Every structure is written in structure tokens, then in C-alpha cells.
Amino acid sequence: MLKKPLLFAALVLLSPVHASAIEGEKTVFQSPGAEKSRLVINGVTDADAIKPLILDFQQLAPDVTVEFNDYVSNDLFREAERACSTGQNYGDLLISSSADQLVKLANDGCAIPHSSAETDALASWANWRNEVFGFVFEPAVIVYDASRVPQADVPRSHADIADLLRRKPEDYRNRIGTYNIQLSGVGYLLAFHDALQAPTIYGRLLESFSRAEVVTGCCNNEVLDQIASGRLRIAYNILGSYAYAAFLKNPNLRVVIPRDYALILPRAALIPVKSQQTDLARRFIDYLLSSRGKTVAREKAFFLSEDDPLPEGVEGPASLIESGIGRPIRIGPALLAAQDRATRERFIRNWTALFTALDP
Amino acid sequence: MALVINWCLMTKTRRSLFYRLVVRVALVLFVGAAVLITAAWFYAKAAADEAYDRLLQGAAIQILDGLSVEDGRIGINLPPAAFELLGQAPRDRIFYRVVLPDGLTLTGYDDLAPSVDLTPARSGPVFFSEDYRNVPLRIGIVGRAISEAAAGGWAYVLVGQTTEARKEFVTELTTRALVIVLIMSALALAGTALAIRYSLRPVNQLGDMLLRRDPQDLTPLSVAVPGELSPFVDSINHFMRRLDERVRLLQRFIADSAHQIRTPLTALSAQVSLIHEDALSDNDRRHLERVKDRAGELAHFTGQLLNHAMVIHRFDSAQLGPLDVTEIARKAFRAAVPITIDPDTVVSFEGPDETLIVLGDGLSLREAIVNIIDNSLRHGTRFKLDVRVLKRGNFALVEVEDDGPGIPPADWGQVTKRFVSSKSGSGSSGLGFAIASEVAIALRGGLSFREKTPEKGFTVVLELPLHAEMTS
Numbered sequence: 029m030l031k032k033p034l035l036f037a038a039l040v041l042l043s044p045v046h047a048s049a050i051e052g053e054k055t056v057f058q059s060p061g062a063e064k065s066r067l068v069i070n071g072v073t074d075a076d077a078i079k080p081l082i083l084d085f086q087q088l089a090p091d092v093t094v095e096f097n098d099y100v101s102n103d104l105f106r107e108a109e110r111a112c113s114t115g116q117n118y119g120d121l122l123i124s125s126s127a128d129q130l131v132k133l134a135n136d137g138c139a140i141p142h143s144s145a146e147t148d149a150l151a152s153w154a155n156w157r158n159e160v161f162g163f164v165f166e167p168a169v170i171v172y173d174a175s176r177v178p179q180a181d182v183p184r185s186h187a188d189i190a191d192l193l194r195r196k197p198e199d200y201r202n203r204i205g206t207y208n209i210q211l212s213g214v215g216y217l218l219a220f221h222d223a224l225q226a227p228t229i230y231g232r233l234l235e236s237f238s239r240a241e242v243v244t245g246c247c248n249n250e251v252l253d254q255i256a257s258g259r260l261r262i263a264y265n266i267l268g269s270y271a272y273a274a275f276l277k278n279p280n281l282r283v284v285i286p287r288d289y290a291l292i293l294p295r296a297a298l299i300p301v302k303s304q305q306t307d308l309a310r311r312f313i314d315y316l317l318s319s320r321g322k323t324v325a326r327e328k329a330f331f332l333s334e335d336d337p338l339p340e341g342v343e344g345p346a347s348l349i350e351s352g353i354g355r356p357i358r359i360g361p362a363l364l365a366a367q368d369r370a371t372r373e374r375f376i377r378n379w380t381a382l383f384t385a386l387d388p
Numbered sequence: 389m390a391l392v393i394n395w396c397l398m399t400k401t402r403r404s405l406f407y408r409l410v411v412r413v414a415l416v417l418f419v420g421a422a423v424l425i426t427a428a429w430f431y432a433k434a435a436a437d438e439a440y441d442r443l444l445q446g447a448a449i450q451i452l453d454g455l456s457v458e459d460g461r462i463g464i465n466l467p468p469a470a471f472e473l474l475g476q477a478p479r480d481r482i483f484y485r486v487v488l489p490d491g492l493t494l495t496g497y498d499d500l501a502p503s504v505d506l507t508p509a510r511s512g513p514v515f516f517s518e519d520y521r522n523v524p525l526r527i528g529i530v531g532r533a534i535s536e537a538a539a540g541g542w543a544y545v546l547v548g549q550t551t552e553a554r555k556e557f558v559t560e561l562t563t564r565a566l567v568i569v570l571i572m573s574a575l576a577l578a579g580t581a582l583a584i585r586y587s588l589r590p591v592n593q594l595g596d597m598l599l600r601r602d603p604q605d606l607t608p609l610s611v612a613v614p615g616e617l618s619p620f621v622d623s624i625n626h627f628m629r630r631l632d633e634r635v636r637l638l639q640r641f642i643a644d645s646a647h648q649i650r651t652p653l654t655a656l657s658a659q660v661s662l663i664h665e666d667a668l669s670d671n672d673r674r675h676l677e678r679v680k681d682r683a684g685e686l687a688h689f690t691g692q693l694l695n696h697a698m699v700i701h702r703f704d705s706a707q708l709g710p711l712d713v714t715e716i717a718r719k720a721f722r723a724a725v726p727i728t729i730d731p732d733t734v735v736s737f738e739g740p741d742e743t744l745i746v747l748g749d750g751l752s753l754r755e756a757i758v759n760i761i762d763n764s765l766r767h768g769t770r771f772k773l774d775v776r777v778l779k780r781g782n783f784a785l786v787e788v789e790d791d792g793p794g795i796p797p798a799d800w801g802q803v804t805k806r807f808v809s810s811k812s813g814s815g816s817s818g819l820g821f822a823i824a825s826e827v828a829i830a831l832r833g834g835l836s837f838r839e840k841t842p843e844k845g846f847t848v849v850l851e852l853p854l855h856a857e858m859t860s
Contacts, residue, residue: 135481137521157479224468361475361482365468370486370495371454374463 054097057082061090067308069094070108070119072101072126072214073295074249077269080328085315092308100246101213105129108300112138117302121309125267126213127162127296128220128363134159135364140299142310146317153358154294162294162359163316164325166268166332167348168218170284171252171275176261184343185288186222186229189264193236201240205251205260208244210376214293218265220366220375221291221357229288237264238382255281267293268332268342275341285344285353292348292356295330405591406584413580417573428565435561436554437515437526440477444528445513447474448547451486455543457536462488462543464495470547477553483520484548489534489541496546501527506544517551524551590614594621602829606632643697646690653690657683692819695759699752699823703830708747710855713784714739714777716750720757721775724765733769738776744784745855748831753852756827759820760788760848768792768846779854783833786850794846800837824850 055075071078075096082094099107101124111118112133124130133139139159147158154162170183181196183189193200207215222230243260245251248270254260256278263271271283297316299309315321326333338344348354357363365371450470456463464486474482485496487506501518508514509531517526527548534543590613597611608625660680665673721737729735746753757775764773768790776787795803804825825835833852840846 362468362472365466368466371466
């Protein structure tokens with residue numbers, strides 16, 4: 029059990045940016061009643077975020093102890109792929125915002141299908157082969173520090189950021205944070221879809237980023253911590269749930285949903301082939317997809333969803349989907365393109381080249 | 389009769405035409421349906437392959453388009469649209485491999501169909517099926533020549549997809565075809581069954597007609613039947629004609645015999661009457677009386693036989709005409725009641741006020757009534773005989789009532805047959821009722837009996853339909 033955090037620590041040391049110590053941690057939620065079984069979930073989600081869901085699930089299944097291991101998305105994917113090819117067990121359930129990675133795992137035959145009334149009720153774009161299920165959909169948002177960004181500078185679209193960086197390059201040099209797509213699968217997925225959704229604007233944005241010497245982080249919380257600490261002023265492509273959680277902690281951190289378009293990222297779940305507790309995993313998936321699970325997710329865990337009104341304190345359209353601003357990333361074979369080896373390498377190479385070329 | 393029995397035996401021992409036809413048609417339909425469904429399956433499979441192979445081809449071409457040469461190296465930007473296209477088969481897994489001109493795999497699944505010969509794809513897309521990772525896969529290959537000095541040559545894209553959607557498509561199409569074919573077959577079978585029933589109806593009608601036919605009636609069948617049945621009807625008619633000839637011959641033989649017998653019989657009676665009775669001993673006289681009685685009986689039967697032959701002959705040849713029943717009955721009454729009747733016997737005749745007209749042959753009808761009265765006088769009447777003609781509904785009734793013991797109901801069916809006598813009654817009724825009954829039936833009437841009651845005596849009723857002109 030100690031191996032993975034160690035492995036992760038080694039990775040963190042090798043990576044160019046410093047990773048938050050929270051991630052890669054194992055959290056055990058002891059069963060409220062006498063323990064009869066143990067569900068191991070390997071996920072790419074802060075344990076704090078998913079905690080309300082697990083605790084509520086345990087109300088329904090009091091004899092289940094849940095072990096939650098939080099990974100960086102790429103590590104989770106690498107481990108899952110390795111476990112699948114060698115026929116080893118790697119958790120009973122995988123949860124990740126990097127839906128493309130789970131789709132790739134499913135395509136390679138690393139998933140167990142699960143079908144129930146809950147999964148049947150899912151939209152076709154939130155369920156692939158009854159193997160990958162999307163259960164929470166949250167927009168990628170912009171977060172800014174209201175105490176350091178004047179109202180006139182607040183970016184409300186992708187183009188706004190590029191313009192702002194052009195107008196005031198000095199003010200925001202080194203003050204913008206975003207994902208390092210090399211380290212973060214979620215970051216890569218978002219960048220890949222940004223490039224698909226609006227190639228021109230994204231090109232401009234990247235160029236501005238590189239000139240403004242954007243700070244990249246492995247994970248949302250790392251970037252958000254740096255805003256909170258005052259080092260960064262604006263963060264781009266932050267997952268709505270983390271952004272809103274940060275806002276709740278520090279009201280200066282304002283959340284803006286871009287008004288040109290907002291990628292909506294599914295959190296997806298998959299049961300790996302060597303799951304030891306498939307029945308429990310199925311129950312947990314059904315719970316996540318049930319109305320009870322959805323309510324808990326919206327109210328306590330992830331705050332934002334694709335079809336509910338935005339909570340207080342978030343700037344954006346009344347309804348993401350109806351306004352046409354929300355662009356859900358569909359769980360389906362198209363995501364395999366993002367996972368193509370050569371395509372990914374090339375995309376990251378181009379991205380890195382742009383950033384490192386101008387890095388001092 | 390023999391014909392009817394044979395017919396019955398045939399229907400019992402061999403399967404019906406309907407059954408045989410339905411079984412054969414069902415067999416043909418079943419084989420046809422099986423062939424059609426197999427054809428539908430092949431067709432669906434071909435259609436599925438064609439439809440989904442196009443997806444494979446489209447996706448492979450899109451991937452090929454993603455190839456580009458940068459700095460003398462071939463790179464790729466895999467278009468998600470290619471996979472989106474393959475996502476038309478929503479449940480199928482996708483495997484692909486991009487092969488560079490030097491034979492190396494640029495990206496994708498390195499172990500996808502590694503040994504396949506790619507060169508045929510130069511002239512057009514190639515499709516084949518192969519198992520990959522223990523799953524059946526349909527793989528399409530497209531190739532493109534890359535004209536770049538450093539990296540030139542043929543690049544290929546292999547795109548493989550699992551076959552769930554194809555199978556589903558084939559199953560769905562085949563199932564629909566199956567449903568349609570089954571419905572059509574069921575309709576065809578039902579239609580055939582109805583058609584066979586309809587076509588066989590003349591056979592049943594013919595059978596019914598033969599069954600209903602009066603056993604005496606040996607005239608040819610005059611019924612419209614389908615062409616296929618006319619040989620059958622012809623042979624029945626031929627058979628009946630022959631039978632009829634035989635029966636006529638027999639009747640003529642009987643009539644001739646009776647006639648031949650009558651002459652010696654008359655001579656015999658005359659001879660017997662010439663015997664001097666006084667010269668005989670008592671014993672011999674008693675014997676002579678018996679001889680006389682028997683000779684009289686014989687003369688009576690012979691007469692009846694001749695009458696019977698006459699009646700039958702007349703119905704074969706004489707035309708029926710309107711007759712006044714009362715008139716005929718009165719004549720019969722006069723003829724049947726001998727002048728020498730016991731004076732203690734009260735005989736009466738009672739006619740209706742109106743004239744009752746029936747269609748018939750006067751001589752036969754008179755003979756019938758004479759026979760009934762004669763029978764009553766011989767076997768029934770003690771002191772009283774009433775003959776009445778009356779009208780009931782559309783029928784004219786000739787009733788002959790006597791005060792005798794009558795015929796028990798159990799024997800009623802028997803006595804109208806030839807040479808059958810009532811068991812309880814003395815002697816034989818001979819042909820009397822048989823003649824009356826035959827005449828009644830020939831005139832579409834009937835002969836019936838009414839039991840003795842305290843008020844009324846045993847009655848024989850001859851019932852005849854009134855002539856249509858009269859009833860209207």
C-alpha cells in the first residue's frame with residue numbers, strides 16, 4: 029500500500045513543477061457498521077471532494093469499508109493499463125476526469141460491462157458500451173483573484189484572456205496558471221478539445237500564454253493554491269468543482285464560465301477486469317447515477333453539473349446546455365483520437381515547444 | 389347403399405384430401421420460408437458488411453488525411469471525426485494501425501494484423517475478417533502514396549472494428565424478414581386452407597347429395613360440378629344406370645313371374661273349386677279348405693306384386709297431374725270394400741267440403757289407398773272402419789281408422805318394407821303398406837301411423853302435399 033505514494037513521490041521529484049502532497053493519498057472510510065467487505069476505488073479526484081458521496085453510499089451499505097486512492101490521472105492510466113495487460117488487480121473501481129483514458133482502457137478490453145436501470149437511463153454520450161459511465165459533468169472555468177484583478181481586466185471568454193495578455197503583458201507575466209498537459213491527463217484532454225472547439229482562438233491563447241510565461245501545474249489544487257497564496261492572479265481551465273470549493277474557502281477567488289464556450293468534462297467510472305468486488309463496484313456506480321447520488325454530488329461534492337442552475341457566486345449563463353455555451357466532451361470512441369500515441373506526442377510536443385521556447 | 393358404405397370406409401381409412409393438401413402446401417411453404425430467411429440472412433450480412441465497411445473505409449481515409457510530412461518525417465494528427473464516424477457502431481471497439489512506407493508502425497496497435505499483405509490496398513480498399521485479441525474483427529485497409537523524397541512510398545492505414553453492430557444489424561434485418569416471411573407463410577397457409585375448403589365443397593355437396601338421395605332413386609345425378617369431378621360423377625351415373633337397368637330387369641322379371649304364376653293359379657283355384665266336397669272325408673275337407681285359403685292368399689300376393697310393379701312402372705313413365713284426393717279416395721274406398729262384407733261391420737267415408745288437389749298419378753294413388761283400406765279390413769277391422777279425407781295446413785290427409793288392435797309403434801318402421809309383417813299381427817301385411825309408402829314418398833308425402841286411444845282407433849295416415857296452385 030505504501031508503494032504507490034512512494035512511486036508518486038518519485039514522479040513528483042522528477043517533474044518540473046512541484047506536486048501537491050494531497051494527491052496520491054490513500055484514504056480509508058471505515059464502514060459505519062461491522063465491516064463485511066471492502067471496496068477499493070482508484071480515482072483522480074480529491075478525497076475531500078468525493079468524501080460526501082462515499083459517506084452517503086455507506087449510509088446505504090453500512091458494512092462496506094471504502095478505500096479511496098487518489099492518483100494523478102496519467103499515473104492512474106499507466107497503472108490500470110499495466111494491470112490490465114499483466115492480468116493483475118488494480119482496484120475495484122476506477123474514477124477519472126480523463127474520460128479519454130477510461131475509453132481507451134475499455135477499448136482495449138480492460139473493463140467489465142455493467143447494465144442496470146440507472147445506466148440505461150444515461151444519455152448515449154455519457155455511456156460507452158455499458159463500460160464507461162459519466163456521472164458528474166462540470167465545466168472548465170476561469171478563476172481570478174478579485175483582490176488583484178481589476179474589474180475591467182476580468183476575462184469572460186477565451187479571447188478575453190488573449191486580449192488581456194496582449195494589452196497588459198507586464199501585469200500578468202507569470203501571473204496566469206493552467207494545467208501542465210504533459211503531467212495531467214485532464215489538462216491534456218481539455219487542451220485537446222480546446223484545439224478542436226476553437227483552433228484559432230486557442231492558437232492565439234497559447235501564443236499569449238507562452239509570451240506571458242504562464243505557470244503550469246500538475247493539478248487544479250496546485251494552481252488554485254498559488255492563486256490563494258497571491259502568486260497567481262488568473263487560472264485557466266480549472267474544473268468547476270475545485271474552483272467553486274476554492275471560492276467557498278476564499279471569496280476572493282471568483283469563478284467565471286467563459287461565455288464563448290465552456291468545455292464540460294465528465295467524471296467517468298469504469299470497473300476494471302480484475303476487480304475483486306464487482307458487485308460492490310456496480311452498486312457504487314448505480315449509487316453515483318441515482319438521483320440520491322446526483323443530489324449529494326451537486327450539493328456537497330462537485331457543486332456544478334451540466335443541467336442544473338449555477339450556484340451562487342459563479343458567473344455564467346443560466347443554463348450551460350440550453351445556452352449552447354456548454355460543450356460536453358462525449359464519452360465515446362472519438363476520445364480514442366486523443367489517446368493516440370502519435371497524436372498525443374505531437375500535440376504535447378507542440379505545446380511544450382511553445383512554452384519552453386519562450387521560457388527564460 | 390354399397391356405394392355409401394364404401395365412401396364411409398374410404399374417409400375413415402385414408403387421410404382427407406384437405407389434410408393431404410394442407411400438409412403438402414405447408415411443407416412447400418416451410419421450405420420456401422427457410423430458403424427466404426436464409427437468403428434474407430445472406431442479404432442482411434452483405435448489406436451490413438457493405439454499410440459498415442464504408443464506415444471503416446471512411447475512417448481509414450480520414451486517418452490517412454491526418455498524415456503529414458514535417459521536416460522529412462511523417463507525422464500524424466489523428467482526426468477525432470474518424471472515430472466519431474466509427475462511433476456509428478456505438479458498441480464496437482476500434483483498433484487501428486498506421487503503417488509507414490518503410491513498413492514500421494507509426495501509431496496505433498502494433499500487433500493488429502501484422503502479417504497481412506498490404507500491397508493490394510494500393511488499387512483500392514481491402515476488407516477482411518480476422519480475430520484480434522480473441523475477438524472477431526472486420527478490418528479495412530486503405531493506402532496512399534506519399535510523394536516526398538525522403539519518406540516517399542506507400543503508407544497504409546488499417547482500421548479494425550468489432551462486429552457487434554454488424555451482428556445486431558444482421559439479426560435485426562433477419563428478424564424482420566423472419567417476421568414478414570412467417571406472417572406471409574401463415575397467410576398463405578390460411579388462404580390455401582380456405583381455398584382448399586372452398587374447392588372441396590362440391591365434393592362434400594356431392595357426398596351430401598348422394599347420402600340424401602332416396603335409395604329408390606336411380607336417376608342420373610344432375611349436379612353442376614367442377615371439371616375435375618365430372619369423371620367421378622360420370623362414373624357414378626354410369627354405375628347407377630347399370631344398377632337401374634338391373635333393377636328394372638329384376639322388376640320386370642318379378643312382374644312377369646307374377647303374371648305367369650297368376651294363370652296357373654287361377655286354373656288351380658278353378659280346379660280346386662271343382663272338387664266335390666261332399667265326397668271328401670272331414671279330414672280331407674279341412675285340407676281342401678286350407679288349400680283354398682292358401683291359393684287365395686297366393687292370388688292376393690300375386691296381385692299385389694303386379695300392382696307394385698305397375699306402381700313403380702307408372703312413376704317411371706307416367707306424368708304427374710293435378711288430382712282431387714277426395715275423388716280418388718272415394719273410388720278406392722268403393723274398390724276396397726267388398727260387397728260381401730260382413731253386414732255387422734260399419735264402414736264410413738267422410739270427405740272435406742273443399743276440393744283438395746294434389747299432384748300425382750291417379751291410378752297409383754288409388755292403389756295406395758286401396759292397399760291401406762284392404763290391409764285394415766284384412767288385419768284390423770272388427771266392426772268399424774272409417775275413411776276420412778281432410779286438410780291440415782298444406783297437406784291433404786287420407787286417414788283410415790279401424791277398431792282393431794293396431795300395429796305396435798316398434799314395428800311402424802318395419803311394416804312399410806316389403807314382405808314384412810307385424811310380429812304381433814296375424815299373417816303378413818305383404819306389400820300393402822310398402823306400395824302405399826312408396827307412392828306417398830314418390831308424391832313427396834309420407835305414410836304414418838297414429839296409436840290407438842280410448843276415443844279413437846288405430847289410424848293409418850297418408851299425407852300428401854297440396855298442389856302449389858292450391859296452397860297459394
